[in-house]
Amino acid sequence: MRLLLIATLLAACGMSQATAKIDDKQNLLTPNQIQQDLQSFIDYVRLGYAYRDEKQTDFATFEQCVRQQSTELKDKMQLSRRLNHCLEHWYDHHADVTPRPKDYYLPMPTASGLWAQWQDGKAIVTNVPFMGPAYQQGFRAGMQVLRLNGVPVEQAIEQANVSGFDEARSWTLNRLLTGKRQQRLSLEVHWRGKTEIKLLDIEAIVQEVIAEKPLLTQNRFGAVGYIRPENSLGNNALIQAFDDAMHQLQDTQAMILDLRHTPSGGNTEVARGIMSRFINVRQPYQTHELVSIEREFGVKRAWQEFVFPRGDFQYDKPLIVLCNKWTGSMGEGLTIGLHGMGRATVIGTQMSQLLGAIYSETLPHSQLNYLLPREKLFHINGTPREAFMPDQVVEQQNHDQSKDVILDIALKQLQSL
Known part of the structure; x- marks a missing residue:
């Protein structure tokens, strides 16, 4: 997911006028192709968008937005602009169509500075x-x-x-x-x-x-170990890098896992790879609900996803997870997982509140990718992931902002043990 979102940012870089004209010609679509892609998109949102029934939005209004003056749409980027605009009816920053026009709004929270x-x-x-x-x-x-x-x-x-x-x-x-x-x-x-x-x-x-960064940052604060993934939860190479960091910090007396640099989310392989180093027995870490099955057949489908111990040692000492508004998607899953397994105390602010698990599909003619939450996700105690709150909520404006107050609070708690 991170690679796709960063690719979107890179794709939004300016192009020469000559290159733009060539691309426009290559991306031209027939009226019939436009209509078929619009219909595919509408049908998918109707059936697959997991949070459709929780929004105030009237589906007919959304559909009207998509179809309005559709005969004026001529190419891939015009279609992308229309679909992204109409998705705003759902006010969901986990719903997206890529690539976006280079002058369209950037993805939240990946490109959000505040x-x-x-x-x-x-x-x-x-x-x-x-x-x-x-x-x-x-x-x-x-x-x-x-x-x-x-x-x-x-x-x-x-x-x-x-x-x-x-x-x-x-x-x-x-x-x-x-x-x-x-x-x-x-x-x-x-x-x-x-x-x-x-x-x-x-x-x-x-x-x-988009600047090049290491997969993670690690540090020691006295007897406390510190690991911060650098928006890399979608890169499977992080699993080995995390293992290496754990070996180097094995002798610490407590650990901080800082997930405040994970706005673009990631994948479950990496998340389970990280969580597996902190448990001794198989445990569930989140609950999934595939809403489209119930909509189509009237039969509810939900299941729990498990984590299994992994590696040559399990770190069983105190663990604190740090989170904020840039703890996104899989970063949120990691947070609620370690919390739900009783393995971590969570300190920080409310997270990104990215809804559910997204599926990526491709429109048949334009080849635009659309990403929508198709599964609802829950803490194992039943709390919707987007409603989870840290054990200790830190309101940034109530503290000295000349220092990293969330990290300072975590260090004080661990160093007092």
């Missing part, structure tokens, strides 16, 4: 990754966004809110703040009694996302 919430009629920044690009540009949790590119923020949200629902306001706000390639957003913010204009450089955030 996170905000619409609460009590105000747009409040709630999360800014410590020392990330937005942090270095001067943004802090607790700031109130007043204007976005000179437009009052409530008006900007209303104009961009495709669904029109109040419950989609926070989603729409973060869509706007994630922005598009090459953008520099002008944000008028109020913080600590002062109002000022700050520039959010979207391109700097994108460059940080």
Whole structure:
């Protein structure tokens, strides 16, 4: 999943006009091909989108959006723009059509430099990754966004809110703040009694996302080991890298698994490979529900996925998992898995709240890939994954933001044992 999302970001880089014209010719579609792809997409969302019945969206409204003036669509990128726009009726940042047009909104939370919430009629920044690009540009949790590119923020949200629902306001706000390639957003913010204009450089955030990184970062803080996957949960090579790190940290008295750099998710092989180093017996780590089976046949299908011990030793000492809004998809699965198995204490903020397990399908003519949550996912105690909250919730704006407060809290807890 990470490779696909980063490829999407890379594909959004500017092309020469000559190359664009050649691509446009190669991506032309006949009216019949357009209609068949639209129908395939509508049918899949109707049957397969697991969270369709939990949204306020009227399916007929979504279908009308997809079909509206469809005879004007001529090529692959026009079709991609239409489908991505209409998906916004579901205000779900785990639903996507790729590749996107290069001037379309970037994927959340992978390309999100900060996170905000619409609460009590105000747009409040709630999360800014410590020392990330937005942090270095001067943004802090607790700031109130007043204007976005000179437009009052409530008006900007209303104009961009495709669904029109109040419950989609926070989603729409973060869509706007994630922005598009090459953008520099002008944000008028109020913080600590002062109002000022700050520039959010979207391109700097994108460059940080696509920059080459190691599979993981490891460290020691006294007797405490520390491992942080670098948005690599979709790379099977992480399994061996994690094993190597575990060997080097085997003598520590406690461990921190930092999952705050996993916005693009990953795969279950890597996740189970990591969890398997912390258990001594087979255990379930999450529950799946394939909603489309019940919709089609009236028979509910759900099952639990298991983790088995692996490796030449199992780390049975205290473990803390760190999470935040950039703990996404499989990172969220890892978090609820280790928590559900009684193996870890979780410290941080609410996670990305990416809905379910996505399936990737391809439209027959345009060859566009569409990714939608087809399975609902649950903590083994029955809590929907997107509703999970850490054992210790850390509100970033209530702490000294000159340091990594979530990590500091975890270290203090472990060093006091």
